[in-house]
Amino acid sequence: MNARVDTFPGEHLPWSERNQQWLTLALASLCARLDRLAADDAASPPTDGNDLPAPGPDFEPALDQCAALFGLSPFERELLLLAAGVELDNALRHSVVRAHERIFEGSRLAQPTFTLALAMLAQPHWDALSPQAPLRRWKLLEPEGRRALARQPLHADERVLHFLTGVAGFDERLFGVAQLTAPAQPNASGTIAALAQRIARELGRDDARVPLVVLTQDRADVECLRAAAQEVMAATASLGLWTLAHDLPGDAAGLAQTALLIDREAALAGALPVIEMEPCANADVEHTHDERHCATLLAHLSSPALLLGPIDPVRLARLSHRRIVRVRVPDAQDHEPDLRDAATARALRRALQQFRLPASALHSVLAEVALDDDHAEDLDRRVWDACRNAARGGLDALAQRVDSQARFDDLVLPPIQAQLLREIAGHLRHRATVYETWGMGGRTRRGQGLCVLFAGESGTGKTLAAEAIANEAALDLYRIDLATVVSKYIGETEKNLRRVFDAAEASGAVLLFDEADALYGKRSDVKDSHDRYANIEVAYLLQRVEAYRGLAILTTNFRSALDRAFLRRIRFVVQFPFPDEAAREQIWQRELPASAPLHDVDFAALARLQLSGGHIRSVALNAAFIAAGAGESISMAHLRHAAQREAAKLERPLTEAAQKGW
Structure with missing residues (x-):
């Protein structure tokens, strides 16, 4: 055990096995030193560290990699090995106990102390335990803190311990803040691939200032920026250490701690920190908080990094230690x-x-x-x-997709309303021609979205009209479930809506806010904090509706309940009237098609019932099920029974005039 290993065996073994063999021999050498110290051997322990195994020219153990990454001196390197070794080798742990018994006259500490390290390790120096020295600055080891500094037990960090043994790991303190992502296979066009190679050269350039590459995109397409970041990771042959700005800690101390752990993890894993700013079309309070936290994190980070998404240039200008490289990622159409x-x-x-x-x-x-x-x-x-x-992306997880084959011919509406709906579909279908080809979009994309309001009583065809518009434009229709959006907690409603709108931006879908007055109600006078935050929610919705590039349809039974500020942002207001008798007869004929078995059905008599289209459909379906259960054709008796049930549900009994001729 005392003999020095001049040559290290295992040249043909995998690196992980060679690392384990080298670590075993290195710990055995430390055991020998400690045993001589505990025995009070006349020959003093070596002071140059030459009893550790020589790794050889074609092999670098994890300990040497760690020493190179964090700039450890020979003494700090051996101290880290000693602190990690007692966690791995029971014999070394017992040797530490015996050495402490001699040095401290009876103490049986099983963890190494700085006093023990000064007595047995090579080239000792007092500042190795300074908070600014690498061992403590990078949290490679920590003193226990209950004794005088020189006698405090020293513990190796768990993440560092895994690294030294060649075991893949991740710092658990970064869970929920960052995650390691493997680069995807290069699959980009020539433009993006060339861009990734240029960014890789910028990240590897020898410069006194640390590079920060800011990826932006005209359309604020998160998926496009992520794909570009994946190409950069492939070009640099590195993992991505991915952090979302809104997941960062809110306090300054927490941000500084997170930055240090990200830097350390990036070094240990060979990863590139990627910080993602969620796109926000209009400045809002939450986005400003995200920017501030992101800029604070970048100020503390010392690693090269990628930033996805725009950030206030003034904040970037304050990062004096950074070399800012701004790169515009082309739109999908451009590549x-x-x-x-x-x-x-x-x-x-x-x-x-x-x-x-x-x-x-x-x-x-x-x-x-x-x-x-x-x-x-x-x-x-x-x-x-x-x-x-x-x-479609993640919109399916945030809203309900409505699959329908409804067309404009299925609607029974007065000519003015029918024409308005066709104009809405035309605006949606030809927006690219007008805004981009004809240049009518001007210099800003603000206000290019299409927001319409459908107002009318329940069952007058508002949802059916939305389905018809979506099918006419060959787009998906998503109904926003207010139960998953509105939250009693301050700020959560805006967060939920931001996720919906951001996902919808990529899909180009039609958004249907049913009974939107629950969300878009009038702003009130501020009497307490609840009023203030309720007004903030409405203001945020006003901004997002105006910025959304697709079609947002708001439906309401009470037009007067909507905030008047929405009227400027609403391009079309379609009032769905209660159907008159002629319209009701057409609706009955559509809901009772010729393919259904009918027996002496009087559509003129049915039209006298004061029911909207939705209620007419309900009556027709219920009558069909009653007839099918009896094994008969649909007759006026079945329809009368279903109509009475519907009237009772509405607490509106049928009048004699309505039942005349039945």
Whole structure:
């Protein structure tokens, strides 16, 4: 055990096994030193550390890697090995106890102390335990803190311990704040791939200032920025240490601690810190908080980093230790794949005016379209539908997708309202032509969204009209569930709505806020803190509706309950009237089609019932089930029974005039 190992065996073994063998021999050497110290051997223990095994020219143990990463001196390197060794080797632990019995006259400490390290390790120096020295600055080891500093037990950090043994790990203190992400396989167009190579050169450039690469994109497409970051990770052959700005601690001390742990994890894992700012079309309180926390984190970080998304340039200018590199990531339309088929290229270009897709999703779309060559005549529709499916992203988890085949011909409305609905669909279908091709969008994208209000009694066709518009434009319709959006906790409603709108931006979907007066109610006078935060919610919704580039449909039974500030931002207001007798007869004929078995049904008599379209459908369905259960055709008797049930539900009994002729 006392002999020095001049050559290290195992040249043909995997690195992890060689590291374990080297670590075993190194700990045995420390045991020998401690045993000589405990025995009060006349020959003093070595002071140059030459009894540790020589790793050889083609192998670098994890301890040496750690010493190089954090700039440890030979004494600090051996002290870290000693503190980690007592956790790994029971024999070394007993040797430490015996050495302490001799040095401290009876003390049986099992953890190493600084006094013991000064007596046995090579090239000792007093400042190794300074809070500014690498061992404590990087939290590689920590003194226990209940005795004088030189006699405090020293503990190796758990994450560092795993690193020294060659075991993959992650600092548990970063759970919920950051996560390690492996780079995806390079799958970008030539433009993005070249951009990633240029960013990789910037990150590796020898410069006194630490690089910070800020990736931005005109459309604030989170998926596009993430895909670009993945390409950078592949170009730098590094993992991504991913952090979301809104997950950062809110206090200064917590941010400083997080920055240090991120720096250390980046060094140990060979990772590139990636900080993601959630896009926000309009400045709001929460986004400002995220920016401030993000800038504070960057001020403490000493690693090269990627920042995804815009941040206030003034905050970046204060990072004097950083070399800021701003890079604009092209839109998906700017780097679509090189297509030999001109028809496919035209169809894809049209679809990308509506849907936002990262480069990886574009390749998947093209592969899906290429598999279906049997329907070449439907190329435009197939490309559109493939992009529509790929762009849904996370919206399915945040809202309810409404699948319906409703068309404008299914609606029974006066001519003015019917024409308004067709104009809304036209605005949605031709927005790219007007705003981009014709240049009517001006210099700002604000206000290019389309917000409409459907007002009318329950059952007058508001939801059906929304379904018809979405189908006419070949877009998804999502109903926003207010139960999952509105929260009693301050700020949570805005967070939930931000997630919905951000996910909807990529999908190009139609958003339906049913009974929107619950969300978009009038702002009130501020009498207490609840009024203040309620007004903030309404103001935030006003901003997001105006910035949303798709179609947002608000429905309400009480138009007067809406905040008047919405009227400026609403392009169309469609009043759905209660159907008159002629309209009700048409609705009855649609709800009782010729394919259903009918027996002497008098539609004129049915039309005298004062029911809206939704209630008429309910009566027709209930009558059909009653007839089917009796094994009979649908007759006026079945309809009368179902109508009476519906009237009782509405607490509105049928009048004699309505039942005349039944």
